[in-house]
Amino acid sequence: MLQIKNLKAGIEDNQILKGINLEVKAGEVHAIMGPNGSGKSTLSAVIAGNEDYEVEGGNITFNGEDLLELNPEERAHNGVFLSFQYPVEIPGISVSNFIKTSISEKRKAQGLDPIPTKDLLKMMREKMELLNIKKGYLSRNMNEGFSGGEKKRNEIFQMAMLEPKLAILDETDSGLDIDALRIVANGVNKLKSADNATIVITHYQRLLDYIVPDFVHVLYNGRIIKSGGAELAHKLEEKGYDWITKEADKQ
Amino acid sequence: MSLIENLKSYSDKLEVTAERKEILNSFLTHGFPTTKDEEWKYTSLKKIVSNEYAIENTGEIIDSSTIEKYSLGFDNKIIFSDGKLINTPEIKGVSISSFSNFESATTDSISQLNKALAQNGFTITVNKNTVVENPIEILFFATTKDNFSQYRNLISVGDNAEVKFVERIQNLNDSASMVNHFTQIHCDKNTKVEYNKIQNNTAESRLIDTVNVYQEQDSTCAINTLIFGGSFTRNNLNFEQNGSNCESNMNGISILDDNQLADNHTFVDHKSAHCGSNEMYKGVYLGRSKGVFNGKIMVRPDAQKIDAFQSNNNLLLSENSTIDSKPQLEIYADDVKCSHGCTIGQLDEKALFYMRSRGIGLEEAKAVLTYAFASEAIENISVEEVKLLAQKLLSQKLNVDLDFSL
Amino acid sequence: MIHLGKNTKSTIIAKGISAGKSNGNYRGLVKISKRATNSRNFSQCDSLLMGDKCGSHTFPYIEVKNNSSKVEHEATTSKIGEDQIFYCNQRGIGTEAAIALIVNGYCKDVLNQLPMEFAVEAQKLLEISLEGSVG
Numbered sequence: 001m002l003q004i005k006n007l008k009a010g011i012e013d014n015q016i017l018k019g020i021n022l023e024v025k026a027g028e029v030h031a032i033m034g035p036n037g038s039g040k041s042t043l044s045a046v047i048a049g050n051e052d053y054e055v056e057g058g059n060i061t062f063n064g065e066d067l068l069e070l071n072p073e074e075r076a077h078n079g080v081f082l083s084f085q086y087p088v089e090i091p092g093i094s095v096s097n098f099i100k101t102s103i104s105e106k107r108k109a110q111g112l113d114p115i116p117t118k119d120l121l122k123m124m125r126e127k128m129e130l131l132n133i134k135k136g137y138l139s140r141n142m143n144e145g146f147s148g149g150e151k152k153r154n155e156i157f158q159m160a161m162l163e164p165k166l167a168i169l170d171e172t173d174s175g176l177d178i179d180a181l182r183i184v185a186n187g188v189n190k191l192k193s194a195d196n197a198t199i200v201i202t203h204y205q206r207l208l209d210y211i212v213p214d215f216v217h218v219l220y221n222g223r224i225i226k227s228g229g230a231e232l233a234h235k236l237e238e239k240g241y242d243w244i245t246k247e248a249d250k251q
Numbered sequence: 252m253s254l255i256e257n258l259k260s261y262s263d264k265l266e267v268t269a270e271r272k273e274i275l276n277s278f279l280t281h282g283f284p285t286t287k288d289e290e291w292k293y294t295s296l297k298k299i300v301s302n303e304y305a306i307e308n309t310g311e312i313i314d315s316s317t318i319e320k321y322s323l324g325f326d327n328k329i330i331f332s333d334g335k336l337i338n339t340p341e342i343k344g345v346s347i348s349s350f351s352n353f354e355s356a357t358t359d360s361i362s363q364l365n366k367a368l369a370q371n372g373f374t375i376t377v378n379k380n381t382v383v384e385n386p387i388e389i390l391f392f393a394t395t396k397d398n399f400s401q402y403r404n405l406i407s408v409g410d411n412a413e414v415k416f417v418e419r420i421q422n423l424n425d426s427a428s429m430v431n432h433f434t435q436i437h438c439d440k441n442t443k444v445e446y447n448k449i450q451n452n453t454a455e456s457r458l459i460d461t462v463n464v465y466q467e468q469d470s471t472c473a474i475n476t477l478i479f480g481g482s483f484t485r486n487n488l489n490f491e492q493n494g495s496n497c498e499s500n501m502n503g504i505s506i507l508d509d510n511q512l513a514d515n516h517t518f519v520d521h522k523s524a525h526c527g528s529n530e531m532y533k534g535v536y537l538g539r540s541k542g543v544f545n546g547k548i549m550v551r552p553d554a555q556k557i558d559a560f561q562s563n564n565n566l567l568l569s570e571n572s573t574i575d576s577k578p579q580l581e582i583y584a585d586d587v588k589c590s591h592g593c594t595i596g597q598l599d600e601k602a603l604f605y606m607r608s609r610g611i612g613l614e615e616a617k618a619v620l621t622y623a624f625a626s627e628a629i630e631n632i633s634v635e636e637v638k639l640l641a642q643k644l645l646s647q648k649l650n651v652d653l654d655f656s657l
Numbered sequence: 658m659i660h661l662g663k664n665t666k667s668t669i670i671a672k673g674i675s676a677g678k679s680n681g682n683y684r685g686l687v688k689i690s691k692r693a694t695n696s697r698n699f700s701q702c703d704s705l706l707m708g709d710k711c712g713s714h715t716f717p718y719i720e721v722k723n724n725s726s727k728v729e730h731e732a733t734t735s736k737i738g739e740d741q742i743f744y745c746n747q748r749g750i751g752t753e754a755a756i757a758l759i760v761n762g763y764c765k766d767v768l769n770q771l772p773m774e775f776a777v778e779a780q781k782l783l784e785i786s787l788e789g790s791v792g
Contacts, residue, residue, distance in 0.1 A: 048747050072746035073747075073751050075747075082747050084747075090745075090762060092762020092765045098758070101750055101758055102749050105751065148471075158748065175498070177413055203441075204411060206380065
């Protein structure tokens with residue numbers, strides 16, 4: 001589904017990604033771990049199309065199409081979803097209104113008629129039940145006054161409503177307590193299918209006990225220096241990153 | 252003799268390390284802060300430090316009925332009696348021991364005095380990934396009369412761990428005892444810590460309580476203080492955020508009467524981006540009581556996307572009570588959301604009359620409005636027993652028989 | 658807003674949006690006269706800046722000659738951040754549509770008070786005047 005070949009990208013004069021190679025197939029869960037500053041958030045920003053970052057080399061193919069040619073909303077229409085590490089506040093816009101607009105724009109782009117309000121509300125109620133979200137939530141303004149955990153749940157709610165092909169979860173678990181973590185992980189697991197794929201970017205192995213990855217990659221200094229299965233994450237939890245990064249530094 | 256002379260002669264008889272001796276000398280040179288020091292501008296220590304205190308703990312045995320009287324009923328209790336650790340609970344993933352001489356910031360004389368001479372306190376380590384289900388109760392009892400004691404405590408919370416504490420310092424007689432309390436809390440990555448302080452000591456008690464919190468990325472720490480008792484209470488809460496996505500929360504409720512004084516000094520140092528802080532301090536002042544609030548928020552140049560909220564609301568219920576409030580914002584970053592608000596007022600006459608017209612007596616009506624005033628801060632406390640205690644103490648202080656719990 | 662009579666109340670909500678190189682100013686007077694016992698005023702003036710070449714200035718004049726009155730004034734300044742636009746983009750909402758959405762949210766308080774036909778017109782006008790104002 002997603003093929004990243006030798007991706008080089010940076011911001012201002014700094015090259016952060018120095019040649020990333022990654023392949024994600026439908027039905028797979030890939031975890032990306034790495035110390036702070038390794039380029040994890042940059043990778044997700046570049047896949048989503050954040051224009052603050054300049055792509056200096058390499059390419060990204062998504063379902064056969066050149067992703068780098070598309071602007072952020074086109075990538076979204078094609079099924080790319082990013083759960084932001086720091087979701088923004090949009091005062092004055094309710095959650096329901098925002099999601100309605102998002103879905104409408106996608107359908108417009110695909111030449112479809114707008115979704116009937118009745119069907120939309122029904123879908124929202126189903127997904128709210130899935131994520132244990134209470135009634136008043138839909139009329140609250142986007143992330144305004146939301147706690148950290150509520151903001152992350154809002155991201156997963158949007159993911160549930162938009163049904164993306166590729167979901168990138170950028171540090172969705174940072175700052176969540178164990179109860180909130182379980183709810184979010186449960187939601188993500190219920191949305192997984194053989195037709196979609198998930199990239200989980202995390203700092204803490206704990207999340208991967210709940211969202212079990214098929215592949216774990218370690219990102220260090222803008223490169224993926226080691227890949228393995230779920231056990232790699234456990235090893236990192238016990239030993240830290242030094243044993244891998246020391247080797248990478250030598251090269 | 253004055254406290255400082257007393258401390259000098261006490262320390263002469265003591266064997267302290269060279270390092271501690273140096274800090275002690277620094278303290279003895281500068282002495283206790285006076286109102287000429289900016290941080291003590293509105294609060295004078297003069298009378299308090301001129302008293303004669305007993306520095307050696309004599310100590311009597313404490314029986315279980317005393318413990319039951321002051322405890323909120325939690326299973327896990329850490330109990331001190333005149334400085335001696337007499338009970339340590341067994342909690343999986345948590346190690347608890349007594350005093351350890353740890354490194355700490357000693358920029359002010361109060362902290363210096365504590366670092367130089369404190370010999371009692373607790374050391375708690377919560378292991379990585381440990382979620383402690385029930386709050387840990389910490390009780391400090393004192394039986395010695397006119398006692399000056401110091402406690403020095405260290406809490407280290409490992410990555411991903413969650414823990415709550417409820418602490419109470421209790422004098423078991425009516426004497427004018429004083430405590431210089433110091434607690435240092437290290438919140439590692441992705442931790443969740445809540446520390447509740449019940450400051451409801453006897454009428455003559457004095458307390459200077461300092462808490463320094465050091466937070467790593469993704470951590471949340473809340474410190475809640477309930478000030479109902481004691482004649483002199485000074486809280487110094489300092490938070491240092493050393494990683495992104497941290498949250499520092501403080502809730503304070505002071506209900507004072509007679510000649511009580513409560514001084515809450517808070518400081519949040521936002522050093523990293525994407526962090527937040529929330530402070531809500533509510534004060535109700537009856538009689539000739541006095542309140543002081545000083546909330547400083549610093550946002551460093553690289554700390555962008557900070558969301559800092561501070562509010563100090565005060566209700567002056569008598570003609571002779573006073574409040575001095577100084578909110579301070581020092582902001583060096585340009586993409587932040589910081590706000591502070593301070594209000595000082597009285598109860599709404601119209602609302603009082605409305606309630607009386609519905610058969611609610613004047614004192615009860617005042618109590619209801621006062622509870623409504625303080626409730627926002629009480630609601631932010633997550634430990635149910637502490638919330639209920641706050642409601643109970645509030646109705647006691649206001650002399651009414653009302654049950655505010657719903 | 659001039660209060661002359663007893664027990665009078667007023668509310669002022671002013672929302673300004675500046676884009677391009679424009680400058681928006683709010684100049685308002687709230688006057689409570691000596692005999693306007695027990696009167697109340699609440700004023701809120703907000704400015705939304707789009708881009709960094711525009712400006713907004715607020716000049717509130719508050720003259721109160723009666724001590725039983727209650728006057729409140731609030732002012733906020735905010736801007737449409739690039740990160741808000743990117744967030745909307747990632748959810749499939751194009752930049753122009755995103756700005757329209759955000760501006761609508763910002764003006765909701767005012768638009769909600771207008772009679773429906775007027776509100777619809779006002780919304781359409783907003784869209785037209787903000788077309789191409791992407792900074």
